[in-house]
Amino acid sequence: MNNKIINDITNYIFVEDKPEKVDIIFMPGSSDPTIPEKASQLYKDGYSPLLLPSGGVSVKSSKFGGVKIKQDLYNKDYQSDCEFYSDVLIKNGVPKSSILYEDKSGHTRDNAFFSRIVTDENKLSIKTAIVCCKSFHARRCLMLYQLAFPEAKILIVPVDCYGISRDNWFKQEYGIDRTLGELARCGNQFVGDIKKYLSI
Template structure:
């Protein structure tokens, strides 16, 4: 029971709950979680932006489970949901969050597309880290972050019979919290305060062995 409470504390901190606004572009960051692609397609079809960019090559997890890039797989999901191919751009070389942002920024600039506000779509527990990275690496745009709309129990349930296990996801969450603390010093993200309760939960999860994705 303690584990569930600790993971919930991390989840509540890492999720930012931004309100969606009309934007110039939706950027969907690649990962193993195809629900992220569906969320990006949903908000495009709801009319929040006229353009959607899928970003992602092969990541640490997906290089072992897929034979196509994250961006290509996500774009196919979006097109199957009704997103027109003419409204999609693909960036399929990046392998981490920083590259997602920088490579999409280059793609947008090279195509001379004017962008002032972006909706970034990622996994729920990646909202805060995504926001921090955008604010550091693409300073001149406004960014709203969003993710699949579900609570922790439902989110983790999706991994009980899939290619990635629930424990793997918790390991990644712990690693992401560590990066929120470490990465500002490396110039990868802006600084964000981490409440004591959140850091204490992180330390307890590390003690419990959730160390697989630590730097």
């Protein structure tokens, strides 16, 4: 594939910001503990007083997908992404009082908009936020959390998961499938939003 095409896709999908102090850290759910581990470190480094893990069960299987790595450390019978992430946060030194919970969502759009419901219910005014997510998931997370929190500055602090990074996604079939899948979703999942924005 043409290097310019690879570079353009990479720069679009693999969004990354330098962390800054924010009001809250959001975590769209998955089965990989490296995301809440990263969020725990951001918390301990003083970047945010609050964390909000989000995720219920898979819309495909109707259950939690199971811990992908470090099963010896995170070995409870988790019922949701949120429960799993919360346990990882606590085991990595985050107090329960700093964790909010959203355990009903089944996909990324719901992660963002259900998290908005949680912050509103807690009467929180979110002006700045970090989204900690899979690196190949970064652009779609940014778009959806911006839609859910249009008044906020959203930063992306990603984690490389499943062996996929901005430097190697195009060198392996799995990385190509996941990354180009995200590229497609960043178009087809936002058609209604764009038309609404443009009043079409």
